[in-house]
Amino acid sequence: MVPLTLKVPVPFEYVFPAGVLCLGVDAAVDFERRNEPDNQARDKETGERMWVVRVLDLDPQAGKFGRTTEVKVKVVAPQQPVPPASAVPGYPPSIEFDGLTLTPYVDSQRCKSNSNCRSRMAYSLRADNIRAAVAA
Numbered sequence: 001m002v003p004l005t006l007k008v009p010v011p012f013e014y015v016f017p018a019g020v021l022c023l024g025v026d027a028a029v030d031f032e033r034r035n036e037p038d039n040q041a042r043d044k045e046t047g048e049r050m051w052v053v054r055v056l057d058l059d060p061q062a063g064k065f066g067r068t069t070e071v072k073v074k075v076v077a078p079q080q081p082v083p084p085a086s087a088v089p090g091y092p093p094s095i096e097f098d099g100l101t102l103t104p105y106v107d108s109q110r111c112k113s114n115s116n117c118r119s120r121m122a123y124s125l126r127a128d129n130i131r132a133a134v135a136a
Helices: none
Strands: 020-027 050-057 070-076 094-098 101-107 120-127 129-132
Touching: 020 070, 020 094, 050 094, 094 120
Parallel strands: 070 120
Antiparallel strands: 020 050, 050 070, 094 129, 101 120
């Protein structure tokens, strides 16, 4: 089977060198089916349910150069991934992603017209699973 998009495998430590804290896990919404009772997005290749894991990037450089510290990573799984218990009471749990892939795309939302196009290269992240972070 030929993949529909380019998915580049990347080590977790390369994308998130300082680690991440899990802020939540939600069902990904398929906006074309938003009025249906079951409007959860499905993976186009496998048909599995898609989940959005919101994380806080702990890299001090994450807030610079227009980057955001909150990142969303899609996880394809039949059941909602459950974050591990936090090691520090009152703080979100520290997690890592297994099978992390990066998919590059052109973000053209900044294009107003052909003469004033400020599109940029962007990427989306997907993973196979989440797990408790390994202590460094």
